[in-house]
Amino acid sequence: MIERINFWGLHGAWHTLAVVVTYAALPLCALVLLVRLYLRIRLWWQVGRPEPRWDHINMRVQRLLKYAIAQVKVWRQAYPGLMHFGLAWGFFVFFLGTALATIDADIVKFLRGPLYLGYKLLLDVFTVIFLVGFVLAGYRRFVQRPERLTLTSPFALALGLIFLIVFTGLATESLRLASVALQPELQPGWRPALGWITPAGWLLAQLWLALGLTVPALTQIHLATWLVHAGLVAIFLVTLPTSALVHVITSPLNVFFSQLDRPDGRLAPAFQRDGLAGVATLRDFTWKQLMDADACTECGRCQDVCPAHASGQPLSPKKVILGIKNALTTCRAVLRGRNGNGQGEWPPFTGAVVEDAAAWACTTCRACVAECPVLIEHVDAIVDLRRCLLAQQRADGQLTTSLSNLRRYGNSFGKSDKQRAKWTTGLDFKLKDIRKQPAKLLWFVGDYASYSPALTEITQATARVFQRAGLDVGLLYDAERNAGNDLRRVGEEGLFELLGQKNLAALEKCQFEQIVTTDPHSYNTLKNEYAWNGQSVPVYHYAETLDQALRGGQLSPLRKLDTVATYHDPCYLGRYNGVYDAPRRVLAALGCRLVEMPRHRDRALCCGAGGGRIWMEEKNVKERPSENRVREAAQLAGVQVFVVACPKDLTMFRDAVKTAGLEGRLVVRDLIELVDEATRPLEPAPAVNAGAGAP
Amino acid sequence: MDIVVLCKFVPDLVEDLEIDASTHLLDRNFLRLMPNELDDHALEEALLLKERHGGTVTVVTVDAGDVDEALYTAAAKGADRVVKIVGEGLDQGLSSQRLAALFAQAAGEWPHDLILTGTQAVDDLDGFAGALVAARLGMPYVGYVTKVASENGAVVARKEYPGGLNADIEIVGQAVLGIQSAEKPPRYVVTSKVMAAMKSVTIEEFEAGDAQADLELPITGMAVPQSAAHAEMIVGSVTEVAEKLAKLLRERGLVA
Numbered sequence: 040m041i042e043r044i045n046f047w048g049l050h051g052a053w054h055t056l057a058v059v060v061t062y063a064a065l066p067l068c069a070l071v072l073l074v075r076l077y078l079r080i081r082l083w084w085q086v087g088r089p090e091p092r093w094d095h096i097n098m099r100v101q102r103l104l105k106y107a108i109a110q111v112k113v114w115r116q117a118y119p120g121l122m123h124f125g126l127a128w129g130f131f132v133f134f135l136g137t138a139l140a141t142i143d144a145d146i147v148k149f150l151r152g153p154l155y156l157g158y159k160l161l162l163d164v165f166t167v168i169f170l171v172g173f174v175l176a177g178y179r180r181f182v183q184r185p186e187r188l189t190l191t192s193p194f195a196l197a198l199g200l201i202f203l204i205v206f207t208g209l210a211t212e213s214l215r216l217a218s219v220a221l222q223p224e225l226q227p228g229w230r231p232a233l234g235w236i237t238p239a240g241w242l243l244a245q246l247w248l249a250l251g252l253t254v255p256a257l258t259q260i261h262l263a264t265w266l267v268h269a270g271l272v273a274i275f276l277v278t279l280p281t282s283a284l285v286h287v288i289t290s291p292l293n294v295f296f297s298q299l300d301r302p303d304g305r306l307a308p309a310f311q312r313d314g315l316a317g318v319a320t321l322r323d324f325t326w327k328q329l330m331d332a333d334a335c336t337e338c339g340r341c342q343d344v345c346p347a348h349a350s351g352q353p354l355s356p357k358k359v360i361l362g363i364k365n366a367l368t369t370c371r372a373v374l375r376g377r378n379g380n381g382q383g384e385w386p387p388f389t390g391a392v393v394e395d396a397a398a399w400a401c402t403t404c405r406a407c408v409a410e411c412p413v414l415i416e417h418v419d420a421i422v423d424l425r426r427c428l429l430a431q432q433r434a435d436g437q438l439t440t441s442l443s444n445l446r447r448y449g450n451s452f453g454k455s456d457k458q459r460a461k462w463t464t465g466l467d468f469k470l471k472d473i474r475k476q477p478a479k480l481l482w483f484v485g486d487y488a489s490y491s492p493a494l495t496e497i498t499q500a501t502a503r504v505f506q507r508a509g510l511d512v513g514l515l516y517d518a519e520r521n522a523g524n525d526l527r528r529v530g531e532e533g534l535f536e537l538l539g540q541k542n543l544a545a546l547e548k549c550q551f552e553q554i555v556t557t558d559p560h561s562y563n564t565l566k567n568e569y570a571w572n573g574q575s576v577p578v579y580h581y582a583e584t585l586d587q588a589l590r591g592g593q594l595s596p597l598r599k600l601d602t603v604a605t606y607h608d609p610c611y612l613g614r615y616n617g618v619y620d621a622p623r624r625v626l627a628a629l630g631c632r633l634v635e636m637p638r639h640r641d642r643a644l645c646c647g648a649g650g651g652r653i654w655m656e657e658k659n660v661k662e663r664p665s666e667n668r669v670r671e672a673a674q675l676a677g678v679q680v681f682v683v684a685c686p687k688d689l690t691m692f693r694d695a696v697k698t699a700g701l702e703g704r705l706v707v708r709d710l711i712e713l714v715d716e717a718t719r720p721l722e723p724a725p726a727v728n729a730g731a732g733a734p
Numbered sequence: 735m736d737i738v739v740l741c742k743f744v745p746d747l748v749e750d751l752e753i754d755a756s757t758h759l760l761d762r763n764f765l766r767l768m769p770n771e772l773d774d775h776a777l778e779e780a781l782l783l784k785e786r787h788g789g790t791v792t793v794v795t796v797d798a799g800d801v802d803e804a805l806y807t808a809a810a811k812g813a814d815r816v817v818k819i820v821g822e823g824l825d826q827g828l829s830s831q832r833l834a835a836l837f838a839q840a841a842g843e844w845p846h847d848l849i850l851t852g853t854q855a856v857d858d859l860d861g862f863a864g865a866l867v868a869a870r871l872g873m874p875y876v877g878y879v880t881k882v883a884s885e886n887g888a889v890v891a892r893k894e895y896p897g898g899l900n901a902d903i904e905i906v907g908q909a910v911l912g913i914q915s916a917e918k919p920p921r922y923v924v925t926s927k928v929m930a931a932m933k934s935v936t937i938e939e940f941e942a943g944d945a946q947a948d949l950e951l952p953i954t955g956m957a958v959p960q961s962a963a964h965a966e967m968i969v970g971s972v973t974e975v976a977e978k979l980a981k982l983l984r985e986r987g988l989v990a
């Protein structure tokens with residue numbers, strides 16, 4: 040019966056050499072690998088702060104299977120997905136194959152007969168898959184050369200090395216096959232099958248046969264190739280910890296230790312050292328944030344989707360992460376200290392490795408996190424930088440004016456709290472003051488919807504729609520304060536806490552069952568970041584409330600809108616909280632035909648206002664994210680209406696439509712306006728003009 | 735260089751202001767106070783000077799109501815001492831005269847090479863307060879200052895004049911400076927630092943003596959200004975305008 044032959048074709052001294060290489064030299068290299076790797080990764084906990092990441096082990100294992108083994112996020116993009124699948128799984132299968140061969144040779148002989156042939160077939164198929172991946176990678180790296188990639192030699196060398204390892208493996212096999220072919224007395228029963236069981240090896244073997252090599256020559260070349268193969272594997276092992284391929288170890292680790300202890304919409308509390316908040320030097324990161332850096336594969340997907348990067352700002356999430364990685368590489372000197380006793384001075388990280396303007400450019404849209412195949416947490420790191428910058432008074436004047444307003448008045452507009460509910464004076468009914476009367480729904484209106492004169496009519500429309508749906512709604516009136524979502528994200532943790540306490544103190548005295556918000560930003564922080572004294576309070580965005588009302592029949596469209604619309608997912612509703620379907624169902628219920636933009640749901644492009652960007656100066660912008668976005672929508676044939684579900688979006692995109700010269704082509708409308716239009720009882724005049732023309 | 739910064743609280747104009755019919759003053763029940771914006775610039779300039787040349791910064795304010803938070807904020811920004819002048823009736827609104835008297839009493843108690851204050855306030859558009867303090871202390875006063883530099887021991891204040899003119903004024907000895915704007919926008923100090931200052935900093939108190947105003951003018955009545963005759967436009971060539979103007983001034987007895 041056919042079976043796997045250990046050290047085929049090796050006799051005498053050569054056999055001894057092979058045994059030494061396999062059982063002494065390669066294990067030694069593996070040991071070197073482990074030691075070098077340990078010396079690197081121990082920096083994570085030597086330098087980084089502690090952070091518990093050992094909870095939910097079963098979910099961690101699930102994530103490992105999903106993101107490290109099945110690599111679902113790598114597949115978000117077809118070309119790089121296929122390329123990486125070929126290389127990674129090719130290599131992974133060879134690794135498994137080698138492990139099985141070791142078991143077969145040294146523990147229990149089982150690779151024989153059909154099992155052996157299946158084993159060979161699998162390895163051969165994956166050789167081909169690997170080669171496809173290799174060709175795709177070569178084309179991408181040397182021909183396509185996308186901006187997001189790190190096009191430096193270590194990556195090319197790593198690619199070359201794994202190719203040579205696989206190729207010499209294949210060559211070894213083919214030489215053996217050629218030799219078998221010349222010796223009819225060997226494996227007579229299986230001969231016909233060899234061609235299709237090891238197709239790649241068989242094909243290459245035909246080349247050797249065509250060259251007319253004899254059995255002794257084939258055996259000699261086989262030996263040499265095998266030795267080269269083993270030597271390459273040795274190089275691979277020894278260099279792995281500093282090679283571009285180290286991510287085969289660090290990325291799965293990073294996936295395993297990824298964030299599970301809190302929802303995506305909740306930031307970790309600010310860390311303080313010597314009265315200074317956030318990250319000032321490398322040692323202010325947690326060990327996990329340092330691991331993030333070492334897990335980065337430099338694929339650049341995060342940079343590709345970053346709205347700040349696309350608009351010409353000096354921010355690239357990839358560069359932030361690599362900045363941490365480089366700082367980690369050069370920090371050993373600090374750990375040793377200048378004269379060898381104790382730690383030296385930690386060089387500044389914030390403002391030095393990552394420039395101030397880069398940290399401030401982030402909209403905290405989380406597109407980078409959604410895209411990163413190895414679950415790196417960029418936004419948390421960037422907010423940590425901002426906490427430090429703000430504490431060091433390195434924020435722009437416009438931002439600090441807004442912050443001063445927020446501290447003094449509880450809103451970024453610098454208006455009196457008594458004017459917060461001034462918009463209600465335009466209503467022909469009175470909304471309950473929830474501080475005096477209980478209501479089922481507490482409507483948390485938020486700063487923009489309350490104070491922005493441009494939004495008054497829309498906020499009033501929201502009130503009318505709520506009333507039409509028979510919802511029992513109450514307001515906090517002047518007791519409402521900015522919820523603090525963006526405050527927290529510009530790094531003003533103390534003010535976030537202060538305003539949060541004020542809101543909670545006001546809310547505690549009121550009777551309600553649920554909260555509904557206008558602003559996805561308030562929604563996120565109320566839902567995920569408020570402590571609520573340990574109680575759970577259901578928080579909804581109005582898109583969800585309207586969806587419920589429409590489905591429950593409390594609200595019925597009186598007419599079909601017959602509009603062709605596209606919908607922009609707000610970051611804090613979509614990516615942060617997974618609310619994608621409710622607004623789409625609302626549109627469908629109104630009779631709108633939805634045409635999706637290429638970037639929708641968790642790939643939606645940020646409007647550029649989040650993370651406190653709306654309070655900052657806009658400097659050196661190439662193309663505003665909001666303009667880029669409306670242009671994307673304008674490409675869609677037939678779409679007239681650009682639907683949003685966030686007050687900030689409305690402001691941003693109405694501006695963008697003007698500056699991009701798309702007036703007349705696109706109308707930006709809030710979801711609520713459409714609902715109002717479809718459910719408003721018929722007035723004698725004028726006729727409802729579906730979709731066209733701003734109100 | 736030791737600097738005392740005088741800060742006052744002014745009515746916040748985002749709220750509706752009401753006049754109390756009996757006193758003809760702002761109705762203090764509806765008033766919300768806020769630190770005078772230009773005093774914030776004075777503090778910023780003082781902190782910048784301290785950062786450059788060392789010394790101390792003492793912030794003095796009058797206990798007009800809720801002033802503690804502003805003092806803790808000043809401490810968090812880097813002021814070495816924060817002082818509030820306490821006493822009866824200080825929360826009932828003070829004229830610039832009375833305010834200056836209180837400030838002059840208190841300022842002398844703390845080390846001061848310079849005294850900085852905002853050059854104006856919403857309730858002191860003429861900018862009397864700083865000058866009155868200087869007069870009481872017998873010091874020179876420079877108002878509308880946009881920059882203070884100290885070179886080789888000499889202090890130079892840049893004063894802004896209308897029409898884009900600036901003058902660099904060298905100051906000998908102690909002086910009171912009315913700050914129009916600091917060289918940089920006033921710094922923002924994070925809330926957590928203000929909170930920390932609330933725990934670690936003690937606000938010093940200074941008992942207001944019987945500091946009396948030199949001159950207090952009672953308000954006897956109030957009325958909306960009536961528009962009288964309209965302005966007369968003098969037209970013509972430059973020479974003609976000048977002639978007409980000179981004639982007019984002579985007629986009205988304004989020039990001899």
Ligand code: SF4
Nearest residue numbers: 345401402404405407
């Ligand atoms: S959160 Fe958005 S803006 Fe910030 S780095 Fe990531 S992709 Fe860029």
Ligand code: SF4
Nearest residue numbers: 335336338339341411
């Ligand atoms: S952070 Fe993630 S997405 Fe960005 S380059 Fe690194 S691995 Fe790729």
